[in-house]
Amino acid sequence: MSPRSEQQTIAGLEPPAVAVVDVVVTGRVARVLPDVLGIDKEFDYLVPEGADVHVGDVVRVKLGARRVGGWITALDVEPVPGVKLIPLAKVSGRGPAPDLVELAGWAAWRWSGRRANFLRSATPPAVVRSLPAPSASPALAPGVDQSATPLFQRALALERGVLRLPPGADRYALVLAAVQAEGPVVGGHTLVLCPSVAEAQTLGRRLRRDGVRTAIVAHEAGGVAAAGEWARARAGAVVVGARAAAWAPVSRLGRVVVLDEHDEVYQEEASPTWHARDVVAERARRAGAPCLLVSPTPTLEALGWGDLVVPGRGEERAGWPRVEVIDQRELDPSLGPLFSPMLVNLVRGPGRILCILNRTGRARLLACTSCATLARCAVCEAAVAQADQAEPDSGDRPGQVDDLLCGRCGTRRPMVCLACGGARFKNLRLGVSKAREELEVLAGEPVVEVTGASVEQDSAVASARLLIGTEALLHRVARADAVAFLDFDQELLALRYRAGEQALGLLARAGRLVQRGTGDRGRILVQTRTPDHPALMAARHADPGRLVEGEQPLRVALGLPPAVAMAVVSGQAAPAFMADLGEPAGVVVQGPLEGAWRLRAPNHQVLCDALATVARPPGRLRVEVDPLGI
DNA sequence: CGGACAAGCTGA
DNA sequence: CAGCTTGTCCGG
Numbered sequence: 001m002s003p004r005s006e007q008q009t010i011a012g013l014e015p016p017a018v019a020v021v022d023v024v025v026t027g028r029v030a031r032v033l034p035d036v037l038g039i040d041k042e043f044d045y046l047v048p049e050g051a052d053v054h055v056g057d058v059v060r061v062k063l064g065a066r067r068v069g070g071w072i073t074a075l076d077v078e079p080v081p082g083v084k085l086i087p088l089a090k091v092s093g094r095g096p097a098p099d100l101v102e103l104a105g106w107a108a109w110r111w112s113g114r115r116a117n118f119l120r121s122a123t124p125p126a127v128v129r130s131l132p133a134p135s136a137s138p139a140l141a142p143g144v145d146q147s148a149t150p151l152f153q154r155a156l157a158l159e160r161g162v163l164r165l166p167p168g169a170d171r172y173a174l175v176l177a178a179v180q181a182e183g184p185v186v187g188g189h190t191l192v193l194c195p196s197v198a199e200a201q202t203l204g205r206r207l208r209r210d211g212v213r214t215a216i217v218a219h220e221a222g223g224v225a226a227a228g229e230w231a232r233a234r235a236g237a238v239v240v241g242a243r244a245a246a247w248a249p250v251s252r253l254g255r256v257v258v259l260d261e262h263d264e265v266y267q268e269e270a271s272p273t274w275h276a277r278d279v280v281a282e283r284a285r286r287a288g289a290p291c292l293l294v295s296p297t298p299t300l301e302a303l304g305w306g307d308l309v310v311p312g313r314g315e316e317r318a319g320w321p322r323v324e325v326i327d328q329r330e331l332d333p334s335l336g337p338l339f340s341p342m343l344v345n346l347v348r349g350p351g352r353i354l355c356i357l358n359r360t361g362r363a364r365l366l367a368c369t370s371c372a373t374l375a376r377c378a379v380c381e382a383a384v385a386q387a388d389q390a391e392p393d394s395g396d397r398p399g400q401v402d403d404l405l406c407g408r409c410g411t412r413r414p415m416v417c418l419a420c421g422g423a424r425f426k427n428l429r430l431g432v433s434k435a436r437e438e439l440e441v442l443a444g445e446p447v448v449e450v451t452g453a454s455v456e457q458d459s460a461v462a463s464a465r466l467l468i469g470t471e472a473l474l475h476r477v478a479r480a481d482a483v484a485f486l487d488f489d490q491e492l493l494a495l496r497y498r499a500g501e502q503a504l505g506l507l508a509r510a511g512r513l514v515q516r517g518t519g520d521r522g523r524i525l526v527q528t529r530t531p532d533h534p535a536l537m538a539a540r541h542a543d544p545g546r547l548v549e550g551e552q553p554l555r556v557a558l559g560l561p562p563a564v565a566m567a568v569v570s571g572q573a574a575p576a577f578m579a580d581l582g583e584p585a586g587v588v589v590q591g592p593l594e595g596a597w598r599l600r601a602p603n604h605q606v607l608c609d610a611l612a613t614v615a616r617p618p619g620r621l622r623v624e625v626d627p628l629g630i
Numbered sequence: 631c632g633g634a635c636a637a638g639c640t641g642a
Numbered sequence: 643c644a645g646c647t648t649g650t651c652c653g654g
Contacts, residue, residue: 032654038631043654064653065633083654618650 028053030088031074032061033115039063040114040616044079046087053091055098058123060090071095071119093129094234096122097249103283110282110604112567112611112623113272122247125219126227134236134251140180141211148177151311156181160281160306161292162261164544166319167511168521169311171259172206174294178257179212179238185289188254192240193276195263196475204240217241217248243268246276246283253287256280261293261302262505264628271622281305296320296508297544299501300552301562310545320542321511321522327531329372338435338486339442340527347443347466351481354513355439355447355468356506358490359432366404366425367529368417374489374529375425377406378413380558383493409558435486436468450476474509483510484525492533497560497630504535504547511539559600561626565607568627570596573619580617584610 028047033040045061047053057072067089079085096104096119104118140146148156152174155163165171179190194200197218204216215233218241219226233239234249241248243266258266258277266276277293278301284291293302296319310316326340338357347353366375366384375384384404403412416423432451440447443466450461450469461467461476469476474483485491491503507524514522526536538546556563569577578597583589586606591597601607604625611623 029654034631034653036631039653041653045654061654063631066631066653068631080654085654 027087028075029077029079029085030059030072031077032059032070032088033073033119034061034063035069035071035116035120036063037114037116040108040116042073044077044083044085046085047075048087048091051088051091053088054094056095056101056122058092058095058127059088060092062086062089071101071123073101093127094124094131094231095119096247097234099253099283099286100247100249103247103279103286106282107272107274107279109608109612110278111272111274111625112608113274117272118247118274121219121244122249124227124230126224128227128231128234131231131235141209144176144210145173146176146180148181149173151309151315152177153181155292155294155309156183156255156290158292158307158309159290161290162298162302162306162308163292163294164298164308164310164316165294165296166311166316166542167296167321167508168319168515169296171294172203175203175207175257175259176210176212178255178292179207181255183254183290185252185254185287188252188287188289189236189250190238190255190257191245191248191250191253191280191283192238193245193256193258193266193280194240194242195260195265197242199259200240200242200245207238207240213237215239215248217245219244243276246274246279253283253289255289256284256291258291258293259295261295262297262299262501262508263295264502267626267628269628271624273624273626273628275626277302296511297501297504297538297547299562300548300555303548304562317542318521319515320508320539321514321524323507323524323526323536323539325531325536325540326525326527328527328529338527339438343484343486343525343527344442346482346484346523346525347439351465352479353466354473354477354480354483354510355435355466355486356471356473356483356510357432357435357468357486358470368420368422369424369426370422371417371420372529373417373419374493375404375415375417376493377404377409377411378418379411380406380409380554381493382406382409382495382499383489384413432468432470439466439468471506474506474513477513480513480522482523482525483514484527485510486527488526488528488536489530492528492530492535496628497555497558500533500535500547500551503533504538504544507535507539560630564600564602565604565625566601566627566630567599567607567611568596568624568630569599569622570624571620571622573617573621576617576619577614577621577623580614581610584613586610 027049030045030047030053031042032045033042053072055072055075059070059072060067061070100122104115107118108115155161156178175192194203200218201216204214207214215229215237217229217233217239234251236251239248239250258280261277268274281291326342331340377384384406404415405412432449436447436449447466447468448460448464450467450473467473491506492499510524534547534550538544586601587610588600589597
């Protein structure tokens with residue numbers, strides 16, 4: 001592990017010919033990293049007499065002609081010779097503890113970011129002058145069931161554990177077991193991450209009700225209250241939060257639990273594209289604390305990182321909903337491609353029903369008109385669209401305008417059905433609004449539409465019996481009796497290498513909605529033309545391992561994460577950056593393709609070390625390590 | 631990043 | 643050569 005050294009020392013430089021008269025430094029010296037992204041460099045300042053300062057504290061300093069904020073990254077250092085030190089302009093308040101200051105350095109290496117970016121996440125949203133006194137370890141309220149199941153005990157005993165917990169399982173019981181479990185760090189506190197702030201708040205409040213001293217760290221809440229939670233966490237408490245809480249203070253990190261580890265919201269979309277799961281895993285490793293990743297559908301990243309614990313077959317099956325797969329190829333086309341007789345039955349029956357249709361724009365989906373088989377890539381099996389341009393393919397064949405082009409691996413082939421040889425295809429692109437109208441007619445009652453953009457009244461959403469919408473609907477609604485995916489091929493065959501994993505993740509999320517509150521297993525209806533897709537097999541059998549079996553070797557064969565470490569470099573300054581980078585040993589450089597370069601290395605050590613050798617050139621540069629949208 | 635200052639261009 | 647723009651360097 002080699003986070004780049006930020007303090008620049010000028011090696012091999014002769015001492016000045018004229019002796020510099022050493023200014024006798026009487027006070028303490030603080031090294032400060034300014035909170036200015038363009039200056040990823042530290043400066044030394046004098047600590048005012050009698051000031052109470054710590055590494056991580058938030059300060060203001062004069063830098064050149066202006067005053068900027070910053071953090072103390074080191075104290076009592078030997079100042080760079082030859083510069084006249086000036087005092088800190090102000091010590092504003094408490095900031096991240098030294099371990100987080102160091103972790104920010106590691107994250108800057110790992111995701112090619114700047115330390116200030118990460119230190120911002122680790123800093124309270126309002127000034128914290130002093131920390132509340134730490135109180136005794138949590139005492140559970142009477143009547144709280146504190147027995148950990150053998151499954152939880154096994155998972156919590158692991159240093160690096162991955163617990164596969166089905167959608168219907170009681171995760172609160174796991175969290176309760178985790179905060180009480182003895183670990184190698186005596187008196188340590190547990191850090192729990194949830195995908196959303198709302199989930200974190202629900203969890204945190206419940207822990208408090210049960211007598212667990214808990215800090216809910218969420219900067220989104222903003223202001224003084226959030227700073228209070230931050231200070232409480234810093235002083236000592238169980239800490240819960242969403243992605244940003246990966247940088248929450250924990251007075252003494254005893255254990256880490258990440259719920260729904262597979263959820264993509266844990267990764268930052270903007271550069272640096274840091275992943276909360278990976279940050280807390282490293283944090284736990286440094287603290288000598290165990291880390292447990294929990295998910296109904298653990299990612300290949302998690303499975304490659306830790307030891308998997310699974311419930312018994314019966315227990316896992318009971319935690320998944322009934323998944324009914326409807327093969328749309330066998331349907332009477334008169335009802336249209338979206339509404340099978342089973343679906344019509346479902347919406348005419350009782351209960352609250354969600355219909356999901358992800359209408360994610362451009363992705364065209366083609367099906368053979370004679371045998372109804374979907375057009376897929378012959379190499380990597382992703383859905384293919386018609387090519388817009390007649391570029392030649394990798395072989396000698398001259399490319400045609402109507403070729404089938406794979407957006408994932410770039411393979412082209414003539415527009416011929418692989419199953420029956422037919423040359424005619426129909427376009428299966430569909431829209432939510434039109435689907436809503438049709439569904440309303442079929443159901444004979446109102447249907448409410450919910451998309452990410454729509455701002456439907458919560459009351460309208462809460463009271464509706466029939467709802468239709470994009471995937472966002474699964475986040476807007478807490479409970480349902482059944483969820484129907486109208487066109488699941490959009491998920492299964494999406495042009496991202498994680499499509500299969502993400503599709504199974506959606507089924508798991510839907511599974512949680514239909515299981516909550518009801519005693520028996522809820523229902524999930526999936527309409528598809530690829531009923532044998534491993535993600536569907538996995539959900540049907542309540543066995544996510546079935547997806548992993550096929551996915552793992554595919555990633556190795558195609559050179560995709562986590563079999564390799566990958567980065568994408570783009571932006572106006574990318575050519576200069578890539579020129580400086582050259583072709584480092586162990587790194588395969590591909591591109592430029594539409595202004596972006598793709599870098600692959602056997603692991604992050606090689607990849608990130610190579611990226612760290614290059615200084616950021618001026619201008620816009622986006623380095624995405626572990627890119628999402630590939 | 632943003633201010634300071636130096637080097638380069640224009641017009642008379 | 644003043645008056646302005648553009649570029650490069652540096653901050654403690």
